[in-house]
Amino acid sequence: MLLTLDLNDARPLHEQVASAIRRAIGEGSYRTGDRLPPARDLAVAMGINPNTVLRALRDLRDEGLLEFRRGRGVSVAGRADGRALLTQRARELLEEARRYGYSRDDLITILEDLT
Amino acid sequence: MRSRVIAGVWWLLVAAALLLAPLALRDRLPDPMATHWGTTGSVPDGSSSLTGFVITIQVIWAGLWVLFFLLGRQARVRRPARMTFSACVFGTGVLMLSVAASTLSVNLDAATWRDALLPAWHIPVALAATAATMALAAYLVSEPADDPRAESQARPQLRLNPGQRAVWVSRVVNPWLTVAMFGALVVTVVTVALASTGAAGDPVRVILPLAVILLLAGLVSMAVSVRVRDDLITIGFGPLGWPARRIPLSKVESAWSEQRQPGEVGGWGFRGLPGNATIMLRGGECLVLGYRSGGRLAISVDDAERGASLINALIAERVQP
Numbered sequence: 001m002l003l004t005l006d007l008n009d010a011r012p013l014h015e016q017v018a019s020a021i022r023r024a025i026g027e028g029s030y031r032t033g034d035r036l037p038p039a040r041d042l043a044v045a046m047g048i049n050p051n052t053v054l055r056a057l058r059d060l061r062d063e064g065l066l067e068f069r070r071g072r073g074v075s076v077a078g079r080a081d082g083r084a085l086l087t088q089r090a091r092e093l094l095e096e097a098r099r100y101g102y103s104r105d106d107l108i109t110i111l112e113d114l115t
Numbered sequence: 116m117r118s119r120v121i122a123g124v125w126w127l128l129v130a131a132a133l134l135l136a137p138l139a140l141r142d143r144l145p146d147p148m149a150t151h152w153g154t155t156g157s158v159p160d161g162s163s164s165l166t167g168f169v170i171t172i173q174v175i176w177a178g179l180w181v182l183f184f185l186l187g188r189q190a191r192v193r194r195p196a197r198m199t200f201s202a203c204v205f206g207t208g209v210l211m212l213s214v215a216a217s218t219l220s221v222n223l224d225a226a227t228w229r230d231a232l233l234p235a236w237h238i239p240v241a242l243a244a245t246a247a248t249m250a251l252a253a254y255l256v257s258e259p260a261d262d263p264r265a266e267s268q269a270r271p272q273l274r275l276n277p278g279q280r281a282v283w284v285s286r287v288v289n290p291w292l293t294v295a296m297f298g299a300l301v302v303t304v305v306t307v308a309l310a311s312t313g314a315a316g317d318p319v320r321v322i323l324p325l326a327v328i329l330l331l332a333g334l335v336s337m338a339v340s341v342r343v344r345d346d347l348i349t350i351g352f353g354p355l356g357w358p359a360r361r362i363p364l365s366k367v368e369s370a371w372s373e374q375r376q377p378g379e380v381g382g383w384g385f386r387g388l389p390g391n392a393t394i395m396l397r398g399g400e401c402l403v404l405g406y407r408s409g410g411r412l413a414i415s416v417d418d419a420e421r422g423a424s425l426i427n428a429l430i431a432e433r434v435q436p
Contacts, residue, residue: 004281037284045282045342
């Protein structure tokens with residue numbers, strides 16, 4: 001599982017971790033029913049507290065993306081929630097737009113021109 | 116194709132020899148004949164009828180031949196697999212022939228099976244003949260070498276954005292090794308219990324070290340996890356990820372993913388020699404690390420392509436800025 005964290009992201013860490021896991025699943029590295037690496041492995045790899053990872057995993061379970069099963073660990077339950085994934089992509093798009101000097105309104109204009 | 120025909124002809128030849136030799140000598144063998152010698156020395160401790168002996172060696176030979184044939188089936192094209200397959204098939208054939216020859220020669224003209232004493236030199240000679248055959252059989256198929264171009268495939272590389280931190284985690288668990296580990300655990304607990312209550316006999320003392328070795332091997336090889344982070348690749352063994360091996364990225368030249376089967380690398384577990392080793396828990400996708408020193412390390416792990424792309428990206432970013 002490839003996880004990318006943005007060092008300039010101001011959101012709480014568990015939300016960032018949830019985003020990273022959602023993106024990894026959305027990119028197709030894990031399919032429905034596949035088991036995720038243990039939270040401890042993820043925490044050590046990212047250098048963060050295991051509780052933060054567990055909180056992110058619980059958020060994703062509440063979203064319906066993950067499934068917790070006793071003795072089987074955490075597995076992918078279904079497709080990522082479309083809205084959550086889109087929100088995430090839009091946030092990334094907004095950040096990229098700001099890097100090129102475009103404001104939020106500019107981005108909205110670009111989106112409106114697309115239709 | 117040719118190797119299969121040769122292996123099939125070899126099976127027939129050995130099977131025919133194992134069948135015809137006992138039948139030809141039938142009149143000079145005691146009934147029952149000695150077929151098993153204990154650890155104590157040359158005195159036989161087991162016997163069987165001629166029919167039983169013939170059926171047993173035929174079944175063992177056919178079973179081993181089929182096993183090697185199936186294990187070698189997927190990748191006999193590649194050199195290590197081809198050499199392993201050839202060594203196993205011909206080596207076991209010679210071992211079966213030596214065992215049968217030794218058994219028949221000591222039984223020959225013996226009054227009863229208890230008089231069939233096994234000279235001490237039979238076992239080392241049989242083992243030496245087997246080892247020599249394996250070496251020769253492997254040597255004879257060692258040409259041609261694998262095409263090196265097949266290995267120099269594209270190295271995947273991830274695009275890293277500035278201000279991003281990327282890590283990769285993967286893990287693979289072999290359910291069969293897990294089951295074997297639990298089996299070894301049960302055997303160990305039972306033998307320890309028997310030994311501590313004093314109810315144990317000799318067999319228990321033999322089984323206990325084997326069970327402990329199997330248990331430790333199973334514990335270490337039932338699961339493997341790989342982490343790529345900053346400038347370090349960590350390979351954790353066993354369910355706890357400990358012991359772990361840490362490889363600094365500065366030692367690695369590039370990484371890629373490759374399909375490898377247990378039959379190609381010599382089985383499950385830790386295979387090969389340092390410099391060209393494979394940590395094989397299941398056949399299929401493997402992450403291969405190419406060291407700057409020219410060595411290789413392959414780890415059977417899921418999602419290897421993505422891991423390799425991150426390793427290559429991190430090498431490009433950190434080690435060769």
